[in-house]
Amino acid sequence: MxxxxxxxxxxxxxxxxxxxxxxxxxxxxxxxxxxxxxxxxxxxxxxxxxxxxxxxxxxxxxxxxxxxxxxxxxxxxxxxxxxxxxxxxxxxxxxxxxxxxxxxxxxxxxxxxxxxxxxxxxxxxxADVGWTVGGLNKERFTLHFPFSWKKQRRLFDAYVRLQRRLRIQRRIPEGIVPHLxxxxxxxxxxxxxxxLTHPDRPRHDRYFRRVWxxxxxxxxxxxxxxxxxxxxxxxxxxxxxxxxxxxxxxxxxxxxxxxxxxxxxxxxxxxxxxxxxxxxxxxxxxxxxxxxxxxxxxxxxxxxxxxxGRQGLFMQSRFPTWGRGAKCSAGPYGVLAGFDELFTDFRPWLTRAAGARVHGHLFDPERVQFAGGETVFKGGLSDSATLRDYNPQSFLTNLIWNTRGETQCFQFGPGDVQDIVWFIAEDPQARVFIVSGAFAVPLWRSGMSVAEVRPLAARMQKIEADLIARLESPWTKAQVRRWTLAEFLENPAEPLQQLLDDLNPRSSHRVTDLPQLVPLRGFGDFVQDLRNQGMLPVLIGDIDASLDTAPETLPTARLRVVR
Amino acid sequence: MPDRPQSGAKGLWHAYRLRMRRRWLLGRALHRRRQLVAVADRTDRIAPGDILGFMCVRNEDARLPFMLDHHRNLGVRHFLIIDNASTDGTADLLAARPDVSLWRTEGSYKSARFGMDWVNWLLMRYGHGHWCLTLDADELLVYPHWQTRCLAALTDWLDRQGQVALGALTIDLYPAGRVSEGTYAPGDDPLGILRWFDSGNYQVQVQPRMGNLWIQGGARARVFFASQPRRAPTLNKIPLVRWHWRYAYVNSTHALLPPRLNRVYATDGGMLTSGALLHTKFLPGIIERAAEEKVRAEHFADGAQYASYYDRLTADPVLRCAASTRLTGWRQLEALGLISRGGWV
The missing domain is CATH 3.90.550 (Spore Coat Polysaccharide Biosynthesis Protein SpsA; Chain A)
Structure with a gap:
């Protein structure tokens, strides 16, 4: 042997x-x-x-x-x-x-x-072969292959197509059950x-001579x-x-x-x-x-x-086209519009409660507001607004890529550079939370007269309306949650709970403290003044005068702890 | 995308124009070959299938010994080098090496399209049918598994994948302190001094005309070009190509014609194999060099726009910041997403 x-x-x-x-x-x-x-x-x-x-x-x-x-x-x-x-x-x-x-x-x-x-x-x-490439397995035995696959690829492919169309099939000799x-x-x-000594061998050889x-x-x-x-x-x-x-x-x-x-x-x-x-x-x-x-x-x-490839990575040998991951970042991130304006301590609160990195307005026209006021962020991202605006999509996808494993959140609003919105809207990783009309609160608190504020407010409302329209277009893949300011103020605890659930779905939130709402006494009158000046503050919603008597701290007891 | 004509009459016209441009480039290369004078022509030692290295250098006697050794160890069998009016020991150093063929020219680097006309000529004349590696003297090619697999293994893999070119990202390396600090002796590993780089600030876009990528970023964009990012250096290169005499580099090795060669990236969401060029520009001596280059004005089409760049470089800056990353090897570069093995196991 x-x-x-x-x-x-x-x-x-x-x-x-x-x-x-x-x-x-x-x-x-x-x-x-x-x-x-x-x-x-x-x-x-x-x-x-x-x-x-x-x-x-x-x-x-x-x-x-x-x-x-x-x-x-x-x-x-x-x-x-x-x-x-x-x-x-x-x-x-x-x-x-x-x-x-x-x-x-x-x-x-x-x-x-x-x-x-x-x-x-x-x-x-x-029938059971899964590894053949190009879809030819059974057809290896039933089509004719007179052309070389390596040297005459076009002829090879064309002849296969022709035979499929004309339904030309070779007869498989008796006794042969194709195996690969x-x-x-x-x-x-x-x-x-x-x-080798099979009586049918000449027949076998004749047949297999034309099998691919x-x-x-x-x-x-x-x-x-x-x-x-x-x-x-x-x-x-x-x-x-x-x-x-x-x-x-x-x-x-x-x-x-x-x-x-x-x-x-x-x-x-x-x-x-x-x-x-x-x-x-x-x-x-x-x-x-x-x-x-x-x-x-x-x-x-x-x-x-x-x-x-690696989702969310755009580099020298991976640059997917639309529909193949061109608009997709490496991990979930939160885009928060209107929260920072309503609370005095929103960012530290969210950092604590969601275990996330909470940036300021990353798309601020003057300067990128990284968390902690850093001038250069992870991976070498610069706080230069010019550099960011040169290619905002790269900026954002880089930021998310560089911080894989840690959820990023940033503030966004009508005062920011809006070019990135198209990307965010189509990015399935984006979690967008909007309190529409919240931009009016800082305007009101600025102490300017209503006449001065009105054109500013109107412009911001227009920008925010465009933002919302883009985020609610049929192509949107981002997860968008929106409240008008009036809805939000009715019961702020619930949207905040929603936010935490979405941004950090795995943790069980035992939120005991809540952020401090800015004092809003008098805001209802301000909105009414805007109306009186001829503006229609649709995004704010129906703020009634009862707001003026609203409590200035959140009703902690009303917060439902989910799970 | 602005205009990316792909079909119909517009597409044909676009293709025709690129074809004309390629011919014009080849014509220039042919024409400017007369500026080259052979100093040491050892091209008869090139065997079929050899991997060849091409370079245009000026006053690089400090960097060249290590650079040549690095690529010789990777498996470059012959170097074809143009010496553009060096005044240091570069010419002697190169002429003495048995695997180097050397040409000299006093012509203008800028008017030879930053040396590419000369390089295109050598590629046309000697590169046909070979895998050709075109580099600058301050670049070191690394790719997945480079310590254990020679260039021939890489090109064999690319051949089997039907890939005719390899993309490589230029990574600016910089020292821990001021760029003038430290000492560098010829033959030393530059990575001993230049240990830091920017890992995640690269901006990627496609240039629709030739379908090539345009990647900018890194330390130079962060420090020198934050206010005019469009002018930041282009970092994507295609240094390794299975050459055909009809091919031509368009600007530096960033883009090639015919345009299909620029497809060194996957568009279907997957990843192709790619490498990196470790850029050793910021070795001690950079300051003197920057001052000299500013006067020579041979490096940019619109030199005046880059005056402030040279000035800031001459001011001996510190490029390292808190967010810098220390280079440890190709696996790190791959983990960071700067290079990729693709399907190469």
Missing amino acids: SLGVVMLCHTALNRAAQVARHWAENGCPVVIHVDSRVPQTDLDAMKAGLADLPDVLFSPRVACEWGTFGLVQATILAATRMLEQFPDVSHVFLASGSCLPIRPVADLKAHLAAHPDTDFIESVTT GSQWWCLTRRSLEAI IPDESYFQTLVRRVSTRIESRSLTLAKFDFQGRPHVFYDDHLHLLRQSPAFVARKIWPQADLLYRTFLGEDDQNRPAPNPGKIDRLFAKAVERRTR
């Missing part, structure tokens, strides 16, 4: 030779197929280098273009040679020139000795011989006709990117590969000296426990990073 290795090589022949020597010196005969497109001189050099090993043979050469029958042809030629020349061989392992055994050969032999009649080959019915799987397998002599990527389906399909026991998994570790191309392993994957339960890995970077030195060298003593989950996670994460 012994193990034979068939190697398909086309590049990095020196590495392939090194691996072939390793197999042979560990008692495994090797038959090497070298792509016929490799120059004869290179092949001669390889042969010369392996001349001292009687158990390393070379098979006749054919051209192996990816996706064509050449690869199957090469496998058949080499496997036939193996079975003929080495009658002791009981299992044949198919590997490529860039495969590297990552566990001792003795382990593999022991594994096969324990399963003498088992064929290790991934073989999945086409990894190209790299390990079959028993019995199964392999049965496939037959190296992933020829043996995978035919083994189902002949085998008595199939273990549908490959003994070779191979990982693929989201386009279905194999990943390459480098020196820095050493630790990872040592945790793999597979016996062989592909593909190995030819200059990965450390990998070749380690795995072809002395027996690896302190091997960590196998952890295939870790390997899978790492590669799944890479696919996700490549296809989904």
Whole structure:
């Protein structure tokens, strides 16, 4: 009983030779197929280098273009040679020139000795295959593929479309149930011989010659006709990117590969000296426990990073278009309009109650009001209004990105630069809270006469109305909550509770203290004066004179503690 | 987006104009090759598939030893360098290196489109079919896994992804104190002095004409250009390209023609592989250099606009602030979102 290795090589022949020597010196005969497109001189050099090993043979050469029958042809030629020349061989392992055994050969032999009649080959019915890229799985068997996918992509695609439209279908020969799987397998002599000497073999070959990527389906399909026991998994570790191309392993994957339960890995970077030195060298003593989950996670994460990116990050190799995350920041943040005007200590209160970073007016026309009055904020964000207004969207997304893990809140109002509103409105991460008309309170408190205030108030009302219109447009993705000033003052505790729930949904708010409302005695008269001056303060709502008798502190007892 | 013609007659016209512009750039490159005099032409040592480095330098004998070693270790097999009228030891240093081919020119840097005409010529003549790395002397390329994987591994990955170019963000590094402080000897690692950078103040937009990104920000925008941010230096570059003689760099290595080469970013929400150029501009000696550059006025099309920039630089500023980040390595840069592995594991 012994193990034979068939190697398909086309590049990095020196590495392939090194691996072939390793197999042979560990008692495994090797038959090497070298792509016929490799120059004869290179092949001669390889042969010369392996001349001292009687158990390393070379098979006749054919051209192996990816996706064509050449690869199957090469496998058949080499496997036939193996079975003929080495009658002791009981299992044949198919590997490529860039495969590297990552566990001792003795382990593999022991594994096969324990399963003498088992064929290790991934073989999945086409209906269940999830990994094929480009949507071709069943159609690999039923369409014609006369054009090269690599060199004649347009013709290839066009011809596939044409056949779909005309409903042209090849007939699948009787007895064949299409299966797909990894190209790299390990079959028993019995199964392999049965496939190669099958009475229908000419018919099989004729059919598979026109199947697309037959190296992933020829043996995978035919083994189902002949085998008595199939273990549908490959003994070779191979990982693929989201386009279905194999990943390459480098020196820095050493630790990872040592945790793999597979016996062989592909593909190995030819200059990965450390990998070749380690795995072809002395027996690896302190091997960590196998952890295939870790390997899978790492590669799944890479696919996700490549296809989904990191939400809210806009950088040199990620700049999504509209609908793909162009208007989305990294995490939830609060936009507060009108609160700061109504309370004397709103910011410290919110910082305490919501556990958030509470900025002032970030979009103030004069200067960015970072929390704590900082001049340079996290990540190097400057408080220069010019720099911010040059690209407000970058400013905001940077701010949210730089503070991942901490909720940001900032004040916003009609006195601020409004360019950012479009972004905020479409950003699903934005939590906007508006007390409309609250801008009138500081105006009233400024001590200016009503006649002076009226045009200012009218302009601010216009800006705030535009803001609200944008935030309530059909494209809005932000979560918007709005109260008129009159509604808010009726029962301020409830909106405040709402605010905390939205900004910090996970904590159970045991709010005992509430912010201090500014004294509003006389504000009702002021609003009436505005009306008398000819302004219609719609955003303030119906403030009645009863406000003048309202308490100046919040009715704490009325605050419902939710949860 | 203002105008991004993509289809119809307008799109064809736009494409035609870019094509004409590319030809004009190539024509200039051809024309200005006469300004170059070969000092040491070792280009016969270039083998097929070699990764090549291109550079235009002036008085850089302090930075070059480390810079060349860094990129040689990454796997650049041959450097093709234009010496623009250096007066220090640059020429001798370069001519003595066996993997450097050197040309000299006394021509005006500015009128050669900041050296790009000369570089475009060398790229056209020697770069065809190679992966070409075009850098300034004060830039060090780093990319994901750069300590363990050579440039050939990176370009092999890009080839397999169908990516013909790699984007890289210029990251301005600065010292802890005043920019003139410390001493730097040729061959030293500049990162020994320049340890700090700005991690999250980069402004990104797309330039619709050629589809390239326009990234500004970093320490220079924060300190020198806060009141005129449009003029802040462009930080996105495309230094590594699998070259074809018909390609041309448009301004510095920020943008290329044909425009498809500028698509070094994913627009579907995903991320492509990208790297960073560690910018070692703020080494000791910068002040003298800034004073000299201000007089030479060879570096900006509209030099007068940048006079205050040079003045403030000459005043020996401290660039580091409380929000600065200390550089620890590429994994840090990736975690901060400045570079990305993309799908490269």
